[in-house]
Amino acid sequence: MALDILGASFVREVEPGELVMVGEDGLKSIKPFNKAQRRLCIFEHVYFSRPDSVMDGLGIYEVRKHIGKELARESQVPADVIVPVPDSGVPAAMGYAQQSGLPFELGIIRNHYVGRTFIEPADHIRHLGVRLKHNANRATIEGKRVILVDDSIVRGTTSVKIVAMVRAAGAREVHMRIAAPPTTHSCYYGVDTPERDKLLAARMDLAGMARFIGVDSLAFVSIDGLYRAVGEARRDAADPRFCDACFTGDYPITLDDLEDPEERQLSLLRESA
Numbered sequence: 001m002a003l004d005i006l007g008a009s010f011v012r013e014v015e016p017g018e019l020v021m022v023g024e025d026g027l028k029s030i031k032p033f034n035k036a037q038r039r040l041c042i043f044e045h046v047y048f049s050r051p052d053s054v055m056d057g058l059g060i061y062e063v064r065k066h067i068g069k070e071l072a073r074e075s076q077v078p079a080d081v082i083v084p085v086p087d088s089g090v091p092a093a094m095g096y097a098q099q100s101g102l103p104f105e106l107g108i109i110r111n112h113y114v115g116r117t118f119i120e121p122a123d124h125i126r127h128l129g130v131r132l133k134h135n136a137n138r139a140t141i142e143g144k145r146v147i148l149v150d151d152s153i154v155r156g157t158t159s160v161k162i163v164a165m166v167r168a169a170g171a172r173e174v175h176m177r178i179a180a181p182p183t184t185h186s187c188y189y190g191v192d193t194p195e196r197d198k199l200l201a202a203r204m205d206l207a208g209m210a211r212f213i214g215v216d217s218l219a220f221v222s223i224d225g226l227y228r229a230v231g232e233a234r235r236d237a238a239d240p241r242f243c244d245a246c247f248t249g250d251y252p253i254t255l256d257d258l259e260d261p262e263e264r265q266l267s268l269l270r271e272s273a
């Protein structure tokens with residue numbers, strides 16, 4: 001999508017390990033590295049990439065809708081309305097709604113003005129955190145059995161606040177559905193996931209997480225459901241196409257090979273305090 005904005009037309013993707021140089025004499029491609037097994041980050045499809053991106057031939061928006069459909073097939077529950085946690089939960093919630101036949105409603109509204117330079121929150125309201133960014137849309141929630149769809153749970157702190165907000169707006173039941181398997185392991189390849197002991201799914205079982213978040217039920221898409229959504233019949237344990245270590249602990253490059261793994265993390269994945 002970055003190239004769409006420039007008016008570029010798609011030719012092909014740059015391959016892993018490939019360098020493409022654009023110069024006065026045209027395009028030059030070299031592959032200076034030894035060939036390695038291909039393991040693209042599957043979390044790109046769940047969380048990082050913009051929905052209008054196309055990666056490895058797959059449209060991210062469609063993949064996320066498919067994850068929502070898989071979730072609905074795997075963990076349907078009687079409910080009145082599907083509500084996404086905006087913005088990243090929206091495509092999965094649409095897929096869930098399409099598969100289940102339940103209505104999709106914007107039951108949580110994201111504040112798109114906060115964080116802009118001309119309307120920076122004053123210090124005394126900064127502590128409102130999640131409530132500054134999201135607000136429940138009471139008219140679509142009150143008295144309803146709500147299925148909340150979010151992209152992932154990391155520490156769980158944001159989910160606790162969102163669920164409390166939805167309950168305070170009068171939801172009769174709140175069921176949480178997550179468009180990723182439980183995040184049980186940290187990433188050491190450049191994504192700033194917290195240490196393992198801070199990951200909710202590494203600390204608690206499903207029932208414990210549901211109690212902690214305050215929901216009537218909680219379900220995550222299965223790892224095979226996630227693979228189906230990206231066009232694989234299931235995860236092939238002997239030859240997984242993606243890196244999925246934060247869900248499986250199956251690290252494609254052992255941590256011993258990485259120098260100072262924690263120092264190398266980037267601040268890409270942060271939950272609001």
Ligand code: SF4
Pocket residue numbers: 041042043044186187188189190191243244245246247
């Ligand atoms: S550990 Fe998770 S976030 Fe890190 S590269 Fe692998 S799939 Fe992506």
